[in-house]
Amino acid sequence: MERRDFELPDPDWMRDLSHCPLSDRDKELLEKFWTELENDRMEHCARCQETWFDMGLKGGICKRCIARDKNKKEDEPWFFSAENQLDFGLIPAFLPQLTIVEEMLIARVHVFVNVMQVRGQQYKYRGHIVHFLRDVGKVYSQLPLLPPELDVILLRPPTASEHAHLNRQFRRQFRVRRRCLQEWLNFLSNNHPGYRGITVCQKRMSVLPEDGDVLDQVATAAVTDPKLRNRSTNRFDRFD
Secondary structure: OOOOOOOOOOOOOOOOOOOOOOOHHHHHHHHHHHHHHHHOOOEEOOOOOOEEOOOOOEOOEOHHHHHHOOOOOOOOOOOOOOOOOOOOOOOOOOOOOOOHHHHHHHOOEEOOOEEEEOOOOOOOOOOOOOOOOOOOOEEOOEEOOOHHHOOEEEEEOOOHHHOHHHHHHHOOOOEEOHHHHHHHHHHHHHHOHHHOOOEEOHHHHHHOOOOEEOHHHOEEEEOOOHHHOOOOOOOOOOOO
């Protein structure tokens, strides 16, 4: 698609608000843009059941699945297959899209600790490894979980509470909608073998917000760099 040179001057204003501010060339480029956008279609992989753009399909199989099964032996199943117990199936259209934390609240099995770091007012080091001593995993029979029970640790600078832009980074990820969790748990308990026999606790459900974030309910740890103590606290990263 041809790109417009944004260094070009704007068309002269005709002193008439009813006059179209776009030049004929701009109109042509805009029409081409909408045409290309309209022709861009989502693709679906029949093996991993993923739907997205430009998946490089060959015979209905995406390039990621083809690469993963490239060295598969003849007697081995496809990686994403029912034989390998990795057939995700189709998600019913009536079920809402969940946030990351909403998925964690209704997950039966938890096998890792999720560590998130607030960006801004800190130094970042690479090449270091942190080990967390814990059990292999946890299997819950009563759902949903409550935010304080999640294996999530939020690392943030001591002054994060004083600067709203540092906390906005995770607000969307920590959004929880009670109705969405109820719909998913009802569906899973009736249709998923791994969820049969679970207890959907309405008392726990009532504690969760109808639609709000639970960022202030997860475990946090203040990360202080001694080199920052003498620095100005007026310089922060900018986040929208």
